[in-house]
Amino acid sequence: MRELNLDQLRTLVTIADLGTFSAAAGALHLAQPTVSLHVSELESRLGAALVVRGGRRVLPTAIGAVLIERARRLLRDADDTLDAVKRHVEGRVGRVRLGTSTGVVVNLLPRVLKEMERAFPEIDVEVSILGSSETMARLEQGTLDIGLVATPMAKPRGIVVSHWRSDPMVAYLPAQWKAPKKVSAEWLAAKPLIFNDASTQMYRLTMEWFAAAGCSPRARIELNYTEAMKSLVAAGYGAAVLPLEHAVKVELSKMQGIRVVPLAPALLRHVGVAHRSASTLDQATRNVLDTIAQFRQA
Structure with a gap:
């Protein structure tokens, strides 16, 4: 039958x-x-x-x-x-794998994920904490769908990178330190320093800023976790050069033991959104990208 x-x-x-x-x-x-x-x-x-x-x-x-x-x-x-x-x-349900750094996870990504939960509660965004270079490599391998990466950097063939935001880099200083209204590379290089891990784009960006002023400082410690770096600053262990995102500005009054001072000359940290060619993306990934775009700087 x-x-x-x-x-x-x-x-x-x-x-x-x-x-x-x-x-x-x-x-x-x-x-x-x-x-x-x-x-x-x-x-x-x-x-x-x-x-x-x-x-x-x-x-x-x-x-x-x-x-x-x-x-x-x-x-x-x-x-x-x-x-x-x-x-x-329609991309209302699915799993999207996203790679990003610790700094973005702490201050920027939570706002994106909150909006995703509101608009697409059945999309599971799986977050991996990675450096920008590893994020790019995993995008090329196909084990990630989206990356939030420091730019500029070399991009593999088939990977698209678009600008997301630019945040000023500032000096996070122990509150008890006496400091000018803006700190120079020469002034900061003479202090004990807390750097990002040498494998990160943030380290490269910071060292290029020092090198432009003819400075080659050494760090007391290198690590790749933004909040841990701030805790060490608050404890008086040293100063750190980190991005000041808009979400962090609101929280500055709650930061105990830290003073934030602009750099002279100014330095910007640029973040891009990386993914494979749009024609290869499923709709769930497109929906996550659209949500991330809502938080792009004007």
């Missing part, structure tokens, strides 16, 4: 619910002969009558009632399957 036809099963169920062929035809937007044909073909395939015709209301036979009960479940499963696939196609 050939496989059952879902359209024919839906017709049979609708007849049972509404009681007549004509009412089912109207509800399904079918011609009445088509409704009759659907039932006749089902009966022919099963070799049994499914409905009792001739009365004011069409009633199912005993075999018809068994089929209608099973058909309701099949149709629900089919509708659920189509809805699940549609939600994936």
Whole structure:
């Protein structure tokens, strides 16, 4: 026997619910002969009558009632399957793998994730804490979907990078230190320093700033966790050069033991959004990218 036809099963169920062929035809937007044909073909395939015709209301036979009960479940499963696939196609559900640095995770990414939870609660954004170079490598390998990376930097073939934001780099100093209104590389190089890990883009950016002034300072400690660096500053261990994001500015009054001073000359940390070619992205990834774009600097 050939496989059952879902359209024919839906017709049979609708007849049972509404009681007549004509009412089912109207509800399904079918011609009445088509409704009759659907039932006749089902009966022919099963070799049994499914409905009792001739009365004011069409009633199912005993075999018809068994089929209608099973058909309701099949149709629900089919509708659920189509809805699940549609939600994936529309990007309302899915898993998106995102790589970013610790600084972005602490101050910027939470706002993005909060908006994602509001707009797309069924998209799971899986976050990996990585340096920009490793993020780029994993995008090329296909083990990440999106990266928030320091720019400029070399990008692999097939990877697109667009500007997201630029934040000023500032000196985080122990509150008890006496300092000018703006600190120079020469002034800062004479102090104990806390640097980002030497493998990071932040380290490269900071050292280029010092080198432009003819300075080559050494750090007391190098680590790749922004909040830990700030804690060491607050403890008086040394000074750090870190980005000052807008979200951090609001929190400055709550930072105990730290003084934030602008750099002279000014220095900016640029962050870009990296991903594979748009034509290869699923809609869930596109939705995450659209949400990230909402927090792009004007």
